[in-house]
Amino acid sequence: MPVNLMATDPSQLFAVAGMRIGVAEAGVRKAGRKDVTVFLLDEGASVGGVFTQNRFCAAPVQVCRQHLRGGQPIGALVVNTGNANAGTGQAGLDHARQTCAALGAQLRLPAEAVLPFSTGVIMEPLPVERIVAALPAAIADAQPAHWARAAEAIMTTDTVPKAFSARATIGGAPVTVTGISKGAGMIRPNMATMLGFMGTDARIAPTLVNRLAAELAEASFNRVTVDGDTSTNDSFVVVATQKAGNAPIDSLDSPDGQALKALMLGVARQLAQAIVRDGEGATKFITIAVEGGKTVEECRKAAYAIAHSPLVKTAFFASDPNLGRILAAVGYAGIADLDQTGIDLYLDDVHVARRGGRHPGYREADGQRVMRQAEITVRVLLGRGTASDTVWTCDLSHEYVRINADYRS
Amino acid sequence: MPVNLMATDPSQLFAVAGMRIGVAEAGVRKAGRKDVTVFLLDEGASVGGVFTQNRFCAAPVQVCRQHLRGGQPIGALVVNTGNANAGTGQAGLDHARQTCAALGAQLRLPAEAVLPFSTGVIMEPLPVERIVAALPAAIADAQPAHWARAAEAIMTTDTVPKAFSARATIGGAPVTVTGISKGAGMIRPNMATMLGFMGTDARIAPTLVNRLAAELAEASFNRVTVDGDTSTNDSFVVVATQKAGNAPIDSLDSPDGQALKALMLGVARQLAQAIVRDGEGATKFITIAVEGGKTVEECRKAAYAIAHSPLVKTAFFASDPNLGRILAAVGYAGIADLDQTGIDLYLDDVHVARRGGRHPGYREADGQRVMRQAEITVRVLLGRGTASDTVWTCDLSHEYVRINADYRS
Numbered sequence: 096m097p098v099n100l101m102a103t104d105p106s107q108l109f110a111v112a113g114m115r116i117g118v119a120e121a122g123v124r125k126a127g128r129k130d131v132t133v134f135l136l137d138e139g140a141s142v143g144g145v146f147t148q149n150r151f152c153a154a155p156v157q158v159c160r161q162h163l164r165g166g167q168p169i170g171a172l173v174v175n176t177g178n179a180n181a182g183t184g185q186a187g188l189d190h191a192r193q194t195c196a197a198l199g200a201q202l203r204l205p206a207e208a209v210l211p212f213s214t215g216v217i218m219e220p221l222p223v224e225r226i227v228a229a230l231p232a233a234i235a236d237a238q239p240a241h242w243a244r245a246a247e248a249i250m251t252t253d254t255v256p257k258a259f260s261a262r263a264t265i266g267g268a269p270v271t272v273t274g275i276s277k278g279a280g281m282i283r284p285n286m287a288t289m290l291g292f293m294g295t296d297a298r299i300a301p302t303l304v305n306r307l308a309a310e311l312a313e314a315s316f317n318r319v320t321v322d323g324d325t326s327t328n329d330s331f332v333v334v335a336t337q338k339a340g341n342a343p344i345d346s347l348d349s350p351d352g353q354a355l356k357a358l359m360l361g362v363a364r365q366l367a368q369a370i371v372r373d374g375e376g377a378t379k380f381i382t383i384a385v386e387g388g389k390t391v392e393e394c395r396k397a398a399y400a401i402a403h404s405p406l407v408k409t410a411f412f413a414s415d416p417n418l419g420r421i422l423a424a425v426g427y428a429g430i431a432d433l434d435q436t437g438i439d440l441y442l443d444d445v446h447v448a449r450r451g452g453r454h455p456g457y458r459e460a461d462g463q464r465v466m467r468q469a470e471i472t473v474r475v476l477l478g479r480g481t482a483s484d485t486v487w488t489c490d491l492s493h494e495y496v497r498i499n500a501d502y503r504s
Numbered sequence: 505m506p507v508n509l510m511a512t513d514p515s516q517l518f519a520v521a522g523m524r525i526g527v528a529e530a531g532v533r534k535a536g537r538k539d540v541t542v543f544l545l546d547e548g549a550s551v552g553g554v555f556t557q558n559r560f561c562a563a564p565v566q567v568c569r570q571h572l573r574g575g576q577p578i579g580a581l582v583v584n585t586g587n588a589n590a591g592t593g594q595a596g597l598d599h600a601r602q603t604c605a606a607l608g609a610q611l612r613l614p615a616e617a618v619l620p621f622s623t624g625v626i627m628e629p630l631p632v633e634r635i636v637a638a639l640p641a642a643i644a645d646a647q648p649a650h651w652a653r654a655a656e657a658i659m660t661t662d663t664v665p666k667a668f669s670a671r672a673t674i675g676g677a678p679v680t681v682t683g684i685s686k687g688a689g690m691i692r693p694n695m696a697t698m699l700g701f702m703g704t705d706a707r708i709a710p711t712l713v714n715r716l717a718a719e720l721a722e723a724s725f726n727r728v729t730v731d732g733d734t735s736t737n738d739s740f741v742v743v744a745t746q747k748a749g750n751a752p753i754d755s756l757d758s759p760d761g762q763a764l765k766a767l768m769l770g771v772a773r774q775l776a777q778a779i780v781r782d783g784e785g786a787t788k789f790i791t792i793a794v795e796g797g798k799t800v801e802e803c804r805k806a807a808y809a810i811a812h813s814p815l816v817k818t819a820f821f822a823s824d825p826n827l828g829r830i831l832a833a834v835g836y837a838g839i840a841d842l843d844q845t846g847i848d849l850y851l852d853d854v855h856v857a858r859r860g861g862r863h864p865g866y867r868e869a870d871g872q873r874v875m876r877q878a879e880i881t882v883r884v885l886l887g888r889g890t891a892s893d894t895v896w897t898c899d900l901s902h903e904y905v906r907i908n909a910d911y912r913s
Contacts, residue, residue: 148836149832149835149836150834150835150836150839150840150842150843150844151831151832151834151835151836151842151844151847151860152835152844179828181828181831181832182828182831182832182857182860182861182862183861183862184845184859184860184861184862185861186861187861216826216828217826217828217829217831217832218827218828218831218857218861218862219828219862220862322813322814322815324813324814324815324829324832324833324836325832325835325836326832327828327831327832327835404731404733405731405733405814405900405904405908406731406733406908409904409905409908409909410908410909412905412909413908413909415909417625417626418627419588419590419591419625419626419627419628419736420626420733422560422590422591422626422627422736423558423560423590423591423626423733423734423735423736424733425559425560426558426559426560426561426734426736427557427558427559427560427733427734430559431559433559433560434559435559435560435561436593438560448591448627450593451560451591451593452591452592452593452594452595452596452627453591453592453593453627453628453629491814491905492905493902493905493906495814495818495905496818496821496900496901496902496904496905497902499814499815499818499819499822500818500819500821500822500824
């Protein structure tokens with residue numbers, strides 16, 4: 096059961112002018128489910144993306160990078176679930192390119208104008224013929240209003256489709272942002288989540304879109320973790336269709352640029368946090384805020400050490416205020432000169448540890464009360480500076496083991 | 505159920521001349537179990553130790569380091585289970601020193617001649633009065649033959665006591681080595697395991713014993729992981745009683761020094777691997793060998809990335825040859841210039857992946873056959889050098905979650 100996450104009512108999702116979305120059944124892994132999605136972009140769209148830093152990155156990630164670097168305007172995206180096309184060698188690269196060529200041919204675009212994405216099982220050959228055969232149906236299905244259908248079609252072990260929208264007046268005109276994402280395991284994005292797609296109709300200098308994607312990912316998808324496994328396929332793509340009436344944005348630091356980024360970051364964080372709320376087996380949504388560090392990096396290290404500790408995660412699952420495990424994780428986070436006697440720990444409003452030891456006023460009943468909640472904030476004060484950072488994670492439950500022990504069966 | 509691990513028959517454990525061991529019931533956490541152990545050393549023993557690198561190290565670890573640095577000959581060790589005396593601030597340091605002083609007083613030794621060790625729950629006050637009250641009974645119980653009793657008394661979530669012995673002729677005389685250890689969670693030692701104690705009667709220059717302890721730990725306890733959590737209390741101590749008739753060893757690089765180290769390393773590895781075999785919820789014992797690296801460090805990084813991946817660990821639990829997860833872990837291990845097309849993967853004798861892709865001859869039935877075994881060797885060839893390293897780990901099961909969700913209840 097996801098933590099405080101319900102599918103967004105499709106009527107609450109705004110279409111993005113200049114983008115049409117279609118889905119189809121290719122039978123990649125299982126019959127009878129929508130497993131291929133296409134995004135068709137009107138001419139003039141600007142596309143930026145960030146991708147996994149896993150050295151064992153999947154074939155479609157390699158092809159995406161090439162096509163984005165190539166400078167050919169991007170006219171379409173194609174996504175399949177059921178197979179990650181990772182660990183597939185040269186054949187995998189060929190399959191990803193064949194998919195691009197087939198979609199391009201139907202849209203009168205070169206293969207290099209198409210970005211491919213895959214998610215699912217690793218090291219199985221991609222059934223490229225079945226995907227190509229499904230493309231005409233996906234194109235025929237394409238509508239601006241189909242974001243919710245796409246959110247559903249890109250799911251793997253997700254239990255809830257993830258889609259969010261926002262709208263604001265920027266540069267004198269209404270600007271729309273809509274995005275979708277999927278998790279739900281192998282989640283410790285390092286540049287981007289498993290898969291995330293955002294569209295905006297904003298007018299923005301095409302050269303800024305790639306940096307916008309990177310900055311959004313850094314403050315959203317790169318701050319969540321489910322199991323610490325950085326996927327081979329993480330991809331996050333931003334499309335700016337340039338269809339809105341706003342005064343063109345030529346700097347991310349201008350007032351309009353900042354307003355657009357804030358609007359998009361709101362959606363990106365919802366998408367990223369939704370992945371954690373629907374993390375495999377998650378029963379709790381945990382915010383880990385580390386403050387008082389010398390650098391943001393050391394705060395992040397400490398936050399991730401807590402977020403990845405199986406002992407901390409199982410304690411959250413059990414609602415057991417075994418909070419020394421949190422301090423132990425801070426201790427091994429790799430902050431070389433950390434002085435334990437400077438550390439304070441709060442669980443929501445409960446002051447648990449002071450200067451490295453149990454707070455004299457701490458009562459286990461108070462810790463217990465917070466631990467029973469579905470949403471918990473862990474606050475660690477390092478007491479050595481003014482930097483801070485925050486990550487979001489979930490607990491480790493029986494269900495995580497069951498899902499991942501059974502994933503392929 | 506531990507993986508191919510049974511309690512060593514106490515009659516197979518050799519006493520170490522110059523060491524007597526006694527246990528007692530202090531009721532630290534639960535009544536009716538032996539939870540205090542003392543090691544009494546004859547005059548002339550040399551003691552070395554290595555300790556956790558967790559910055560949140562426990563009070564007894566801090567006191568051990570002080571007492572070893574102080575240069576006072578060590579005459580006794582005292583160990584309690586049920587409470588880790590970690591995250592306990594100044595009171596914790598006072599309690600550890602009170603324990604040393606109390607045992608010292610009964611042995612006519614200064615407090616600084618005693619090393620304290622604690623294991624159990626973090627951030628609870630140590631019931632020092634109960635421990636002190638139990639010391640006379642532990643001293644009265646002391647016998648050279650009591651290694652097996654101690655192995656049992658230091659257990660926490662361990663299901664099997666861990667004790668091994670070895671004997672060889674070195675420098676013209678029989679030399680004996682006996683050791684005990686305990687796990688079984690919060691295991692990713694970084695200098696030493698949770699708790700490990702080894703004794704030898706060998707004659708060896710006292711100044712070498714500390715380096716001997718460090719080198720033994722590096723090649724044994726520092727190569728195992730259960731859950732990636734580096735404990736606050738990891739301690740590994742080597743006692744050389746100097747009672748054997750061997751020609752004194754004055755260099756670890758001499759033939760006799762190497763022979764002693766090899767004899768002790770055999771026992772240390774058994775102790776370390778026993779911790780993994782009895783890892784919380786373990787059903788498989790996994791050896792991860794990474795070869796063909798540029799440096800030992802990058803091989804170790806890759807091996808630990810595999811060993812810590814929850815997805816890899818759950819796949820082992822499920823006997824599911826979902827082996828792309830192993831390649832994905834290698835990919836995010838942090839080897840910056842890794843070329844995936846150079847990587848081969850073997851599961852025991854089965855060649856699974858060649859040059860980064862699925863081996864054409866690989867059949868899932870072969871992978872399945874190996875995955876069903878209780879002992880599995882994962883071999884990754886990085887294809888970029890001649891360095892190698894090996895770590896040992898276990899799978900991640902429902903039982904791990906159950907144990908750690910219920911640990912304090």
